Structures are given as C-alpha cells and as structure tokens.
Amino acid sequence: MSLTKFKRNLTLALGALVLTSSAVAAEFPSRDIRLIVPWPAGGGADAIxxxxxxxxxxxxxxxVYVENIGGAVTATGLMQMTKARPDGHTLGVLTYDSVITLPRGNMVPGYSLENMAPIARITREADAIVVSKKSGYSSFEELIAAAKANPNTVRIGVAPEGSGPFLAVRRLEEKTGVDFNVITYPGSSTAEAEALLSGELDGAISSLGDFSGILESGDAIGLVELSSEQNPSYKSVPPISTLGYTLETGSFIILAAPKNTPADALAVIESAYQKAFESEEFQTWVTSIGVTPSWLGAAEVQGWMGELQTETFKVMDELSL
Incomplete structure (x- = not known):
C-alpha cells in the first residue's frame, strides 16, 4: 500500500471515529437512567x-429512576453500579462509608473507588455538637472550659469506634486539649437523643438534622457545627471555623458513574444535576431538612475525596483504628 493511500485510509478511519463519537454523544441519553442508592428506601440519602x-x-x-440496593455498608449496590455498562445510563450514590469506611478496612473484595467516575458532590451534612438543656452549657466555649477543668467528666455520646462522629470527638479533643468521657451508641442517633433527654449524656455528636426533634422542642441546644460553612437551616449554630478551629467532619452525597463512562455522557449528567441543584425548589427543600447544599463538580470532587481520605486515614492511623 502506498504511503498516500495509507494516509487517506487513516484519515477516513479517524473521521469515522469522530462521527461515531459525536453520534453517541448526540444520542445520550437514549433510555431512562438508573440511579442506585446503596441504602434502604426512606433514609436521608435516599430522599435527597x-x-x-x-x-x-x-x-x-x-x-431517572431510583433503585435501592443496600448491604455491605453500601458496597453491594455500588459494585453493581461499577459492573454496569459504562455508558452513562447507570449511576450510583456515594456517602461517607463508600469513601472512607470501605476503602479503609478493605471490607469487601473487589470494591474500589478506582472503578468509579465521580461526577459531583451534591450535599454535606456536617457533624455537630448538641448538648442537653439539663447540662447547663450554652456555648462551645463553656463546654470546652468545663472539659479542661474536669477531664473525663463531660459525657459525650457518639456512634461506635471507626465512625465519623467517633473520629470527630477524638479530633476535637486533640485540637482543644481536652479529654471527654466518650460513650458510644450503636445504631442511629435516636439512642443518643434519648440519653440527652434523660440526663445520661451532657452532649452528643451527630448532624443537627438527626437531633431536629429535641432542638425544636428546646430540650437540646446546638453549640457548633464541625464545618467551615454556615448551615442555612440552623443559623444560630455557628460553624467551628468561626471559633478559630479547622475541623470538618460529617456525611455527604456524591454522584458517580462506572469507570470509563464517556466524558460527553458525564458532562450531560453533570449539567442536568447542576441545574437541578441550583434550582430554587431544591435549595429550599434541602435546607428545610437541615442539610447544607454544597456543590463540587467533576473537576474538583475527585481531589476533594482524595484529600478527605488522606486526612481521615491519618487520624485513624494516629488512633490505631
């Protein structure tokens, strides 16, 4: 084959590839999109x-239709997502456990964030320190002063070791130079709320939304959110950054697709969800449930996940968790 003929054939082949790629992009999406939520229906991640x-x-x-596939601390549903055809028609939702708990513990063979293409972070739900009205504390400064004056006496309830709230209380102790009497509670924050009401606890760490009932009744007070962003639903509760500390812990929702999903399809999805995120309806609704809307697009979310892992795993190493 002559060089001229070879170049001509190569040009035609490349042109066909470009046309094929453009046709695929123009056709996407060609059918309904399946969104796998790796938690049972009815929870916060599912609702958002x-x-x-x-x-x-x-x-x-x-x-876009939602399919709830729980199990294995989100791994069951997300592994189904990563095994789907990478064409943009199957998506998944990542939360704290998907990004931190599972990778840290290598809990499920075959589970890996490397098999996913993060599209955007949609919300953040910061951990917060909530105290019982019976405790007598009305500010973060009063709580810390009491813990310094009487080490291991201020009772703080959190989820079990390895959880976000457990890490949060240990990091808070390190940053403020105090020692709390940390009491762990398995399951949801309902047990902690009951312990606050009974006087069993002075304070607890979870999201403000988790304690919304006792906050609204006045039986508990939100002292601070472990965040750098003001929660628009609880404007009386300051982010800890305004008190001179850098500490961000809590859950979040990230949208992802299988690895190797075409960039054009990812861009269409990101654009559609960003418009939804920016809509007045979503902003009003999400703040009404106590969650902070917090968008990071595809260009930023991967780096944010990496930084979060690095920082959190370092704390876990220091705590031997």
Missing part, C-alpha cells in the same frame, strides 16, 4: 437522591 433526580430529569429527555 430522589429529590434532585426528579428535578434533574426535567433537564433531560428521559426519566
């Missing part, structure tokens, strides 16, 4: 995922 997806589908010619 459904709400923003209902709005996002208004920006696309297809519907």
């Amino acid at each position: 995922s459904r709400k923003i997806s209902n709005l996002a589908e208004q920006n696309m010619p297809v519907s």
